[in-house]
Amino acid sequence: MTLRHLLRLAAPLLLATSLHAQAQAQAAxxxxxxxxFQKSASLLTFQKSSGSLEKKLSALGVSVKWVEFPAGPQLLEGLNVGAVDVGFVGEAPPIFAQAAGAKFVYIGFDPAAPEAEAIVVPRDSDIKTVAGLKGKKVALNKGSNVHYLLVKALEKQGLKFSDVQAVYLPPADARAAFERGAVDAWVIWDPFLAAVEKQSGARLLQDGRGIVNNYAYYLAERGYAEKQSQVIQALFEDTQAQAAALKANVKAAAAVxxxxQGLEPEVVEKSLTRYQFGVKPLTAAVVAEQQKIADTFHALGLIPKPIRVADALPGSVKLAEAGK
Known part of the structure; x- marks a missing residue:
């Protein structure tokens, strides 16, 4: 199974020809x-708007190009074909990509944000608990962080993933299906979560608290990570500075x-309060949690072979953090 085929199963993809053309135009x-980046990644959207990274990297003779993707699986394919050097995604896309042989490494992670993803139902739904989802249609973005949330939430209630009718849709299409009643529930992340809560009165059935961590990861093309450590360090220094500025004045950041994101400031502000922000070095505990997700997806048949997350770490991290 090719990388492109596997990631197409994970989520709707950008046209392969477009990605390759982009890679050729921007290559090397x-x-x-x-x-x-994804526009829903609020910190990176904030960072991009400030122009701070461009100023910082200019001292190194490096310019910045921001390449937008609709979701993590597409971003991973872009990273694999050489359209981008660094990317930021949720927990699940790297697992699908690694199983398909993508060439990337984990270079950092964002703190846990279990409240920033949830299962929601319409306000007047008669579904009151996760157990009530049995036999129901549940919309989700396949291969995303919420895929794992749904699996674990069902498991906690003694149910299997196969006990629900999964309807795989990207966020915009999923919201449309949710609002017209074509699905019974939706598993989604912020800021889309905050938006549907405020604008449609969606009722939160279960968020990630006590079930999942909902980490997010910074990834890089392996060769780039090995050769451009100074650039990555500068990127992370600026990311930390912008995270501090955002947390110091959430209301002002939301207004920017x-x-x-095409959302109301109040919606964005609510979503921002459910994230911690600020890139951190990978730890053995975080790698172990990512491995649990990989093992779960393999057991469910969602990836074709078992993977070892530590194999997608830079050499120094692998030795220091993975105990190898």
Missing amino acids: QPGTLRIG IAPL
């Missing part, structure tokens, strides 16, 4: 850092981010 520019 040692003086350019190409960052893959909201129009870029």
Whole structure:
């Protein structure tokens, strides 16, 4: 099974020809850092809008190009075909990508944010508990962080993933299906979660607290990570500075981010309060948690072979953190 085929199973993909054309147009520019991001990634959207990274990297003779993707699986394919050098995604996409042989390494992670993803139902739904989802249609983005949340939430109630009818849709299509009653529940992350709560009155059935960590990861193309450590260090220094600025004045940050995400400031502010933000070095405990997700997906038949997450770590991290 090819990488492109596997990630197509994970989520709707950008056209492969578009990615390759983009990679060729931007390829091998040692003086350019190409960052893959999702507009829903609020800190990176905030960082991009500030222009702070461009100023910081100019001292190293490096420019910045931001490349937007609709979701993590597409971003991982972009990273694999050389369209970007660094990317930021949730827990699940790297697992699907590694199982398909993608060439990337984990270079950092964001703190746990279990409240920033949840299972929601319509306000007037007669479903009151996760157990009530049995036999129901549940929308989710396949291969995303919420895929694991749904698996573990069902497991806690003694149910299997196969006990629900999974309907795989990207966020925009899932919300449309949710609001017209084509699905019974939706598993989604912020800021889409905060938006559907405020704008549609969706009722939160279960968030990630006590079930999942909902970490997010910074990834890099392996060769880039090995050769451009100074650029990555500068990126992380700026990311930390922007995270501190965001947390110091959430309301002001929300006002900046909201129009870029096409959301109301109040919605963005609510979503920001459910994240901690600020990249950290990988630890053995975090790697172990990521391995649990990989093992779960393999047991469910969602990836074709078992993987070893430590194999996707830079050499120094593998020795220091994975005990190898």
